[in-house]
Amino acid sequence: MNRPTSRGPFDLDDALRAIADQVVPARDDDDSADRVRSGVRHARRRRAALAGAAAVLVVVAVGAGASAVLGDDPRPVLPAPAPSPDPTPTPTPTSRAAFPAPVTTDALLCRAPAPAATGTDLLATLTIDVPEVSVESLRRVDVAAHLTVDDAARVEVLDPLADAGYVITQDGVVVSSTMAYDDAVASPVDLAEGAVVDIGGPVGSFALCDPERVASHSPSLLPGDYELAVVVPWVVSSYALERDGAWGAPVTAPDGDTPLHDGWLVSPAVPLTIEPDPGAQTPAAPEAPDAVPGAFPGPTTTFPAAPSYEDLQCGMPAPAPTGDELLARLEVPASGGVATGGETTLPARLVGLPTARTETVDFRWLRAYVVVRDGVIVSSTVPATDSYDRAVLEPGATLPLDHVVTTAESCEWGTSSGAILPPGRYTLQVVHPWMLASYSLQQEDGSWGPENVTPDGATVYSGWLVSAPVPWTIS
């Protein structure tokens, strides 16, 4: 439903407050507090327990006469220093000066340079278990990988499995990434020395270039050769190192809150091949040689230059109607008229080309039109706006887009200036943002071509659908 359901200004502030005030939690406050208290105690005990356990190790080491005299000053331990020829036992380095610069989430997002594999200086490494990966277009494949903790390190980290993912790169640039900004809860886990953690998971041939996770669907990667690296978060809150058979003092964050290292482990990349989907290229009806009316000779098409937002503002020439070259058209079947100061509903519809399937940024909620007189736009409700959903228009589908048009003059970036268009004869054109995320074309043999997308996930075409002008009279 896209038309106003009520008249008169609606007080949003009051409505929101009334709604919030009327919400009654279904659960009891005491129970809620008890649950949180229990969870917090558990989390705090866990943190304290790790430090305590590590301290016990220290005591045992010292009691056994080990050479490790453990100080508080961080000292480098990796790579392992050569054994000292000095017969006098010296304090063995059991903590590191600092971790290397972390691989940040930013560095793993789409369009970032391909990340380098992280090394052993993070106390763990990540490895993909297969030398190469191949997946059919639009399919998924399970890729096994594992995390290996250094043989001489024990770590407490936020559960790396909770956010395991991957990046796919091509030509040195990330073109697909499961990364996203996140501040969610991940449980701390203790990983013992030499621990091996399986990091298996499905890898899809889908470009998830959507760091804000606002799109409900992402375009697929085109068939081709890529590289795949598995990544897991590596948020180290505490660690202990072993040297010469003795465990060093646990190293924890100075304030007990900021992790010692907050980044990602990145595996060495392996080749990833996305094979074409054989089904998409198999003629559906080889026994029917007749060409499909309106079918395309190839899997892609060329789009015309797109009108800009500014082209649809007051004072600009009347826009040229768009046609089938954009794979859909806007139709306004009837002309109309309205008394000055009034409004009327103008039926309009979005019609998909029967031989094209499109996926666009969803602007179905938007209604915009331009009023033209003497070849010049005199009113335009075209807003500059954005949307983050996607909408699919199936071949030949029709979507009603009725517009309520008024005689109000809108020449201030899509909004009414308060003036009224004078009586007279005008033409009116409905416009609709048309941002193609992907499209697929029916071929002359009846088969459907592959889904066309851009490698970086950007829109294939960004412009506007413009209807043919219809006479519109203000009386």
Place this chain on the structure above:
Amino acid sequence: MARWEDVLDELVRTRRRALVGYAYLLTGNVTEAEDLVQEALFRTFRRGRAATDFTLAESYVRRAVLTGFVDGTRRRRRWEGVRHLLAPPGPPARVEPAVDAHVDVVEALAVLAPRERACVVLRYYCDLTVRDVADRLSLSEGTVKRYLSDANHKLAARLGPLRAADDDLTVTPSGTPAPGAQGPSTDLSTTVQRGAR
């Protein structure tokens, strides 16, 4: 009893309902709102910094609620893994709005994208300035204005012209006022959109 437990008890006793109401405006679902608040409480109190000051703790919880909502998809996935630990089983999940008198508003809010909805709630319910909304969501002011403008158009399409205390949402290509742009508007159906496209 530790200091943080006192603060937790007081916060839950005196502010939980309001926090759930705030979260409900974001989620549109009472159960999700309660889960969101529960998770936010845990996140706030498992660390030490904010847990011993009531005002600070509530502020942290509100931020955690907002962050949790905006990061919804992954948050939900993780939350489902630990929900049994922190959220009591309680009554069956209620998906209907708890506020029958404003079903139309709740339904209208449901069409907004998460960040649009967050902007609307922060701006019109929390009475934050556009600058503060931008700060909370780590967005530019222009982006917030665009979100608000988009949201207002969507809401107005369902609720009719809106009236809300508002400042100028005009965003011009160069950052200068649009031609004819006026001061604070009281009719959100006439706010100007001038975004990235």
